[in-house]
Amino acid sequence: MPLLDVQNLSVSYFDKGRWNEVTHNVSFQLESGEALALVGESGSGKTTTAQAILGLLQQNARIENGKILLNGEDLGRFSKSRLEALRGKVMSLIPQDPSSSLDPLMKIGNQIGEIFRIHKACPPRQIKPRVIELLREVGLDEPELRAEQYPHELSGGMRQRVLIAIAIALKPQLIIADEPTSALDVTVQKRILDLIDDIRLNSGASLLMVTHDLGVASDRADKIIVMNKGRVEEAGESQIVLSSPQQDYTKKLVANDPSLTLVSPRPKRSGDGKTIVEVKNLVIDYAGKQSFRAVENLSFKVNRGTTHAIVGESGSGKTSTIRALCGFIRPGGGTITIDGSDMIHLKGEELRHFRRRIQLVSQNPFGSLDPHYTIGKIIEEPLLNYPHENKEARRARVLELLDQVELPKTVFDRLPRGLSGGQRQRVAIARALVLNPEIVVLDEAVSALDVTVQAQILALLERLQNDYNLTYIFVSHDLSVVRQISDSVTVLKHGHEVESGKVEEIFTHPRETYTRELIAAIPGKKNALHQSLLGAQL
Template identity: 60%
Template sequence: MSGTPLLSIRDLSVSYREKDDWSRVVHGVSLDVHRGEVVALVGESGSGKTTTAQSVIGLLPGNGRIDQGEIRLDGTDISRWPSRRLDAIRGARISLIPQDPGSALNPIRTIGAQVGEILKIHGWRDKKAIASRVVELLARVGLTEPELRARQYPHELSGGMKQRVLIAIAVALQPELIVADEPTSGLDVTVQRRILDLIDELRLEFGTSVLLVTHDLGVAADRAGRLVVMQGGRIQEEGPTAALIAAPRSAYARRLLADAPSLDMTVRRQPRPEPIRERDEADDFAVIVEDLTHDFPLADGGTFRAVDGISFRLRRGTTHALVGESGSGKTTTIRSIVGFEKPTAGRILVDGTDIAALHRADLRRFRRKIQLVYQNPFASLDPRQNVFEIIEEPLLNFDKREKDERRRSVESLLDRVGLSRTLLGRAPHALSGGQRQRVAIARALVLEPQVLVLDEAVSALDVTVQAQVLKLLDELQRDLGLTYLFVSHDLAVVRQIADSVSVLHRGRQVESGPVEQIFHAPTSSYTRDLLAAIPGRTGVERARTLSPGSDR
């Protein structure tokens, strides 16, 4: 592009203080963002992308500093401006859409007060004018009943609605540049698409530039004109999005793209052979769910039906996925299957046992057969225990083996999940996200269960770590004959790991069958909407026009 860039970063280096030492995390980064352009910073955790973005808007943590370099906004270097001076341009010329709307919004202030605050900071004084502009902004970002939303508090809004509020704040003064830091992380695919569409619409309407920070290669491929790939605080590669996807030059970019499930439009899973039936066909299934229904009582004496007549069968040694958006009934279904909730109606058989008929002691013994791996490895491991104690604990609770035998079991499992035995004495905080999730998987396997329920088990991981954990799960299944119930809102991951899938919507099962059938010939309009919302399709198609023979 010609002309002066709106944002020009040159030779930026940033350090963080750790006790008495400074550790450099961004090394000589240079990039441009032109007017009306979307540039995506992509990379794994620790790549330096968020630190680079925070430097642009002057929001580094208190222990961070810019060591060298320039950050020019429309030709003016703002890298050394004090916070008070930056306040004059934050919101007016540069705005931030933060990652987590739950922590970015004040829980004790109304939505209207928080949107109106940015107007007050920049000189608006007329209360009626502020109230009118707030309602106008909330309507503009697609919130229904904007007058009502202005009076509500954050806890009364869904995640997608809260993210729209943050966008309303970001565009209130029609800034020249928006820094969007993982703006759709954790949102359902259809909500994600609506949020990204909204940012695009506002960008076209106001001519705003966007610096998009994301670990989601599919989102970057669809929405950005140029990609900047970062690793270890350095730029590994940059260029036009379609060209970079079609022919990445750096080894790191090639690996990042190869590991991104949303950029692969094929079903990779190899079908499992059909079993030879020399016994009752029901024995072929590890889990049978028939007409599962679950009602929750309401304060007014009524009931809310969270799950309404769900049925599916999970064949031994295979993976069945439950997919759907928030509120679809996935969590209630799996809590019923593992015995945490007692369903209102229906039948659940696990290895031929009707779990609804089990009493407390029998239910406790039953849980050896089926184990749960939680979504967040940062929260599911006890920070007071070391790795050995975390994996050993189920043996202490369920299986009174001798101490030496317990140690052998723990060490063997650590080997199997691909972790060094040198980690046994470490606490969870000393591990990476991928290492934590491997520990969680080892803990689930120590009792030798037949079924693992994986609740969004890779959604909190970077794309490359995610690919490693998915590969591990596939190897464990093939080696140990495990059966997986895989719960996810990420259809791109489901396409890779699952043999069959049930699509849930508002507590009902709208479709169920083999993965290939569901992905290539869905019968439900809701399933078609979910599939259409998977990011990456547009980016892949653009790349293929540059490289017709490419698989990607």
Template identity: 45%
Template structure:
């Protein structure tokens, strides 16, 4: 398809900003090359597209397709071993490839803002969140002193962070993943840039907050003419929010055009594969296939697996692998200054549920609702303030060393943040082999065979085994984390946003892998997620949490088809792309 498609329909429903405009950002024949131990590797080749003033352009594609590398080249933040080896990057007529590092650095913040993908590694862990935003405002000459602190609170409020003044005094580790991402969004918008590069800006956010953030980005675009270059793997989000979509595959732009037109009538085979795998667009289609009994390839296969779960609810409850009874968790939040008074914060409030053996229970809700805290208590990484958690009939926590080792082998986590959960000094091979070695799994050659099996299971090339986490994309790092969790064949896997960093094709592969393992080995899953379309595909039962409490619980079909609570209905209504007709059919 030609880059200039005649149709002018936009994803957000507004006028086409391209009419009579000169591009704010124009990328022509871009080539980016990295120097590795194995030689030179071209990550982007021949990429060309434009971003107009006030326009939102979404770049979609699988992990490693060159999306984030293209964005990093624009803002001059390529890794030390990366360089632009061809083409031009024109920003408002100036070729950024000729400006050098110092020239581009002066444009960051004021002219080109950035919201990075990984919220934890991009926030200073020893600085309060508010101080980091104040620093950005002062460094760019936007505001100073008390004015900068006041503006910081306003920015956090605009980004959807409740109780912003108190939160500004906290450190990143005191924020949930979604809260950290909102702080980064506030920082990226702080200087009102002309172009905002948003690299997976809402991948850690629940759907309701995601809508708030994206509404804010749209308002900023309309009010100040700010353009947005949105890097995302969520096609529903791209369809709903972008004027145009650029599809990248293996470093090349394979298709581009107006969002709704491209998604209704994809021309390239890879774009068609993305659409077929996209859960944000597929959840309704799966429902139709299920009720209609039609032969819908991936969807029906997955539903067949989940349908094999025990049908007798009484028997399933009696054979619960995890029992959570009346559990409460209270945190002490520090006050301002050395002598500031702390306050109690109830993160989890009298929560009870069970996970029947061999099934998947999902816990959904907004960021800060207590989902991840529940997961950490089940993993014995946090101790409940009150209440009881039992695994296989035995209380969790307070075990002797031998019992704890056995528990750790039987219960494995996959955390939300793949960078901080992987040792940056370990190769990928050592990362996956480490649990095998620690638990005395076979000989060195058998461990290597097992590592290779796991790499194949999570769709990673064995050539990555000699690399380090920093050399992988966010989605690749998450796949490594999943492979490591599956290494010891655990009985319970706690997945805390385990697929949130994955592109839709690999996400589909991982969900099918998890379902297949459950079917064959009787695995049980606790699935923490803000992506309700994914939950629809993978879970048997769902618990909806709001402000530390479970407000609705039941089978996935009951909760999704007949939600009883207004809060649950709001979560479902906020799924990106839910209301868009993109021509997808069940048959």
């Protein structure tokens, strides 16, 4: 008998006066000790399915038909109180976002101890020692200190380990992990996934992982369920499904994931051989109560018409570097030269006109657009800072940009909420291009997008670069994407340059241990591309 048996599960949400079915007859089984991944893009129904299993569907949702059997018992027949007794003890959840899943006003030790108190799992005097033991088990150093700290005093990876400690505290049979590493750096992601694997193998628990990352699914799951628009599109052993997909949708997902395809990256550009961006001995300091140096003596060059990537973990100095490049902060030392002009000492009107030459596309397409502005107004707004065109000319320019980023002209009068994530990112790109810049800085510009939409945006960026000889500064933690689209790369760690050079040289013959660790942490190591990278460097 399988541990978990989902039979013909259909779930509906009530919206605009009617019930709308969002998952349709979803069926699968999970054996004891097995790891299974639910994969698919946004709206595929994977999170709804996981919520239904846990009995945590939103108030406007209901199960239309089907059964969820746990150890042969139909969870649909359980009362609310009986389901609550199961959660944490028999099945548990590792949620996606450690920042919003922990109480900011409660000490870490008390938050972990709460699960023992709720389930009366041990005498009160034993709770603190059990908490310390759990913190040590999930790999947190100085567990006694961590127990007395608040969430904001821990890094993202440390907070995720706390959530794992809560999930495994009562040794559940089933662990459901909902995008447990999507917000983490690649090396931290690997450590967290290794930890989950170790806990599962040592305890015999089963793992149901919800993820959009096919590389993670490839590495960590025995079996995979591919979902599309609420239906099971394809299912089977992970390596078989991902290496020989049968359905067109699965084939498209695999083809669009740079970590799963052994496709040679596009021919690398050298541009016209002329340097357009030169950063030399850049120093960035932050003053205040806890002053610190974010970047120290950083130097790199970028040729016109090429893409230069800046990679590194959180705190490496990536964001500080591009903020200085865009003129948002003033460095403490060094020089930034754009096409022969030193931009660090520009002020007032000179700086304002300089900013036309370099534009930024930020990470979050949902947060970077004013929700009260129409799409036309959002794209037009930069032109209003340089009022040399009349209203008709500005409108014509906006419509031209919509065409360039492959959006229909009908979105001109729509608000951002009516657009998908990929469409919003196209709007952000159009806004960046409206002033005809020479350089576009892309700050994690595809990290929040599904793999298919990501591939579309990357193809768009490449076409625009070819059409307008644009120079890109590409900041990303996704090294498989970096290898695919970049010509050169700088690797940062704690504000220092680790190494810099042509992408293929860095990826195939990294000189430094840190770079090798970053490359080795790319998910998808069981597929051909990752093997080729590791084989070339080891």
